Amino acid sequence: MKLESRLQALRGLMAERNYDALIIPRADEHLGEYIPEHNERLRWVSGFTGSAGMVIVLSGQAAIFVDGRYTVQVRQQVPSDLFQYHHLRDEPPLEWLAQSQAAGTRVAVDPRLHNLQWYRQAQTLLGAAGISLCPDTDNLVDHCWLDRPAPKVEPALLLDESYSGESSSSKRHRIGETLVQSAADAALIFAPDSVSWLLNVRGRDVPCMPVLQSRALLWSDGSLDLFVHPGRVPEGMNSHCGADVRVHPADAADTFLTELGGKRVLADPVTANAWSQLLLEQGGASLVPAADPVLLPKACKNPVEIAGARAAHIRDAVAVINFLVWLDAEQSAGRRHDEATLADQLLAMRSSGRHFQGGSFDTISAAGSNAAMCHYNHNNTVPATLPDNSVYLVDSGGQYIDGTTDITRTVAIGDPGADIRHMFTLVLKGHIALDQARFPKGTTGTHLDVLARQFLWSEGFDYDHGTGHGVGVFLSVHEGPQSISKAWSGVPLQPGMILSNEPGYYRDGAFGIRCENLVTVVEVPGPLETPMYGFDVLTLVPFDRRLLDVSLLTADEIRWLDDYHRLVADTLTPLLEGPEGAWLERATQPLA
Missing domain, CATH: 3.90.230.10 (Creatinase/methionine aminopeptidase superfamily)
Structure with a gap:
């Protein structure tokens, strides 16, 4: 399917759902820099292969936003007759939308592909212009991408302590103690590299980045609930991580997060996606906004x-x-x-x-x-x-x-x-x-x-x-x-x-x-x-x-x-x- 046909298909689906604009970031549900082939949605819609960018599709035009690293590349890869070019920092996409679109515009966004900080900013900035931000996890691109590759699923690698220098149990209990000091019952460990470091495992599913595609909830007592595709769980995972690591299917996470009413859950508004944190709020949990507690120990x-x-x-x-x-x-x-x-x-x-x-x-x-x-x-x-x-x-x-x-x-x-x-x-x-x-x-x-x-x-x-x-x-x-x-x-x-x-x-x-x-x-x-x-x-x-x-x-x-x-x-x-x-x-x- 040519790029023009892809845009037409998206616009048709946007019209069916009564959306005037669609935001497509260069991101997937894990918000990682390296994205599996089946989640390269921005590449599919624009042809752009850079590591950062955003596309906004409107009913009559489309715009692509990239930073200074890609100002030359974007003109080589993305046709100017289909897309306007904008600088990601000099002309921020949300400001561009707020200034160029009329009040009453409905903007579709998949909250799984954005962090909470961006999502809140979008609500505020667009709302001030009378523009509605419409969360939709039934991703429009996925419906139009008819030959979308299947996800790659392979068992993770268990990293020996001779390489990690510290057991998973020690790491989890060490960070769990910081949650007690923050008066948090648990922390949403969302970034796959944070989960991988915490459990001393490495994944095989993402190009160049050996992370386990997963998310987790770390409790203040050092125990952990891990949400991961069963096919990524290697033999010996239980003995490697310890009995206080409970493994759940990846698709059980959404329900689990809505059942934490009354709990105080630390979550990073920058590294964790908006959807996970919105589910926590909807379920009655209190969000404790703070940096991912794994980041600094890992660094x-x-x-x-x-x-x-x-x-x-x-x-x-x-x-x-x-x-x-x-x-x-x-x-x-x-x-x-x-x-x-x-x-x-x-x-x-x-x-x-x-x-x-x-x-x-x-x-x-x-x-x-x-x-x-x-x-x-x-x-x-x-x-x-x-x-x-x-x-x-x-x-x-x-x-x-x-x-x-x-x-x-x-x-x-x-x-x-x-x-x-x-x-x-x-x-x-x-x-x-x-x-x-x-x-x-x-x-x-x-x-x-x-x-x-x-x-x-x-x-x-x-x-x-x-x-x-x-x-x-x-x-x-x-x-x-x-x-x-x-x-x-x-x-x-x-x-x-x-x-x-x-x-x-x-x-x-x-x-x-x-x-x-x-x-x-x-x-x-x-x-x-x-x-x-x-x-x-x-x-x-x-x-x-x-x-x-x-x-x-x-x-x-x-x-x-x-x-x-x-x-x-x-x-x-x-x-x-x-x-x-x-x-x-x-x-x-x-x-x-």
Whole structure:
């Protein structure tokens, strides 16, 4: 069915149900970043494959809203004769609706696909304009999507305590004690990665994200009711989790939530969907709005998890270096591969590593001007061949049983020229400044973000994405609540958190640059008058010295780069032989 026919089918069903508008987010019932194929509703209606966006279908027009990462991509994928293009932040969809539609307009929305905070805001903002928000869990897209794929259902993986570092029982009782302090009887644990961490299980049904598609109710005594498809429950689940974990079919959750009258249930208005919380209210439960109580404990990794992450990053570095050695050899031989071949080659090299479970996200394999789209995906177009005298940006990662990796390296192809070297060096200077940061307890990522941007800002440049995101351990590669961004974060950085350090620069139609390592927050050794935290690097792959304008680097920055490359060489030399070992020796030679 063509996009025009899909819109016509939706409009026909909208007319039958007396709706004037339909909101379709890039989300599913679990509100996760990675969505199973059968829930890619926004892609089905628009053709857009980005990781964030929203479509609003009206009786006579349609509009798509994306953020700055996708302003180029959306015009390539979504036909302008069917959709208007809008910026998700500069022209918020709800404000656009309120300003463009008349009073009396009826707007259909599936409350399972939005969090409660958004839902309340929509009610308020649209209501003030005389527009009705109409909840409808009988999803209109699902009725029109006639060839919708069947859901993937596989048994989950039980994660041994030698990888998790703490039993499920210990985690549940530890967090249950915080519920007592909040005067809550229970907490709605909605995010699949929170449920997975809490139970020490990992799922196999969502691309790149090993989470168990489920939701749960954690009680203050540490017991838990889990709602999950029976086909996802592996053999041995009861003995693995403990007798105080009660397993129910996924479709029993709605009824269960309506039978908690009189209970005080903590629920996160940001991470839990509106529908679950509306059911709790309808059943007479009192909502205690608060952050998911699993988020912060999950973000602060224990020593076993940090050790696992380090081990995973060493294996991952070997795979990435093997790839870079192969790429240099292919360039020297005059062979120019396309983006898809390069991504496949990197995946194959990772796949041979111990504990490898798959990619942690779709590899961004971007040649030349495609790298200007910071979330480019070669699978959405005809893969480009590496151009002469430019750069290749490869942002990739792996899921391992003991850790999750995410690394970006920008690679010289031929002679990129002085302009690209200048911009690469500005980006790397920002990366170095953030890596060297020392900060007191209570500092958030927002306080530190300017460190990574300062050298670009000084010359009138910037980048339209965050500088750092949290990363899980064999879980989500984009984990909260920690982040480093211009957008305000009230969450202080704490020891054990893993974050990315990834400033970049993107020139539309020309090239893109990003320098990304993962780091963990650590206590800086004292004695110090004011105790300080800092970052300790996990990623161990050389930066491409061919892209440096050394004249822009200070002596301290050169010392940082030499020290980093010495650490890479000392760690990986015993693991690399022959051409790979020789390449590593050259790539890590000191500048000073």
